[in-house]
Amino acid sequence: MTNERPVTQVKIKKLHQDAVIPAYARAMDAGFDLVAVEDTLIAPGQSAKVPTGLAFALPEGFELQVRPRSGISAKTKLRLSNAPGTVDAGYRGEVCVLIDNIRIASGKSGKVCLGAGENEVTVEQEVDAHSYLIKKGDRIAQGVIAIVPVAQFEVVDELDETERGAGGFGSSGIKS
Ligand SMILES: O=c1ccn([C@H]2C[C@H](O)[C@@H](COP(=O)(O)OP(=O)(O)OP(=O)(O)O)O2)c(=O)[nH]1
Numbered sequence: 001m002t003n004e005r006p007v008t009q010v011k012i013k014k015l016h017q018d019a020v021i022p023a024y025a026r027a028m029d030a031g032f033d034l035v036a037v038e039d040t041l042i043a044p045g046q047s048a049k050v051p052t053g054l055a056f057a058l059p060e061g062f063e064l065q066v067r068p069r070s071g072i073s074a075k076t077k078l079r080l081s082n083a084p085g086t087v088d089a090g091y092r093g094e095v096c097v098l099i100d101n102i103r104i105a106s107g108k109s110g111k112v113c114l115g116a117g118e119n120e121v122t123v124e125q126e127v128d129a130h131s132y133l134i135k136k137g138d139r140i141a142q143g144v145i146a147i148v149p150v151a152q153f154e155v156v157d158e159l160d161e162t163e164r165g166a167g168g169f170g171s172s173g174i175k176s
C-alpha cells in the first residue's frame with residue numbers, strides 16, 4: 001500500500017475460532033470480503049442473518065458499510081436485504097449479513113443451488129430446488145470503512161433556493 005490512502009486502525013475480535021479476519025485482496029480495493037462463519041440455507045422468498053463471527057471496534061467518526069459483491073448479484077438471486085448495511089462505530093456485537101433469496105419457489109425438491117458461486121458443491125436435501133446454501137467460508141458481502149460526518153441540525157423557516165428546488169423522483173424525465 002502507498003501512503004496516498006488514509007489509514008485507520010480498527011480493532012477486531014474473533015467471536016468464533018473460524019472467523020476470517022478481513023483483508024484487502026488488492027492494494028487499491030475499497031472493500032474487504034466478509035465471510036460466512038456457518039452454513040445457512042435460504043429457501044426461496046426467505047431471508048437470513050448470516051454471521052461473520054467478527055466484532056469490530058470502529059473509531060468514532062467511522063462506519064462499516066456492508067455492501068453486496070457484484071459477482072453474487074450478477075450470478076445469483078441472493079440480495080442484501082438492507083444494502084448498504086450500516087455498522088455503527090459504537091456497535092460491539094457480531095457483524096452479520098442480511099441476505100434475501102429473491103427466487104420464487106420451484107415447487108420441486110432437489111439439489112441446492114449454491115450461494116456465493118464458490119465452493120461449488122451441490123447437496124442432496126429435501127429442500128426446494130430454488131434454495132441457496134451459503135457455505136461456511138463463502139465470501140458473502142464486502143465491508144467498506146467510511147468516514148461519517150456528524151450533522152448539527154438546525155430548524156429554520158426557509159431553506160435556501162437551488163436550481164433543483166423540490167424536483168425529484170424522476171423530474172428530469174425518467175418514465176416509470
Ligand atoms: O448489515 C448490517 C447492519 C447492521 N448490523 C449491526 C451493526 C449496527 O450498528 C446494528 C444496528 O443496525 P441498524 O442501525 O442498521 O439497525 P436498526 O434497525 O436501526 O437497529 P438499532 O435500533 O439497533 O440501531 O446492527 C450488522 O451487523 N449488519
Ligand SMILES: [Mg+2]
Nearest residue numbers: 086087088091
Ligand atoms: Mg439504527
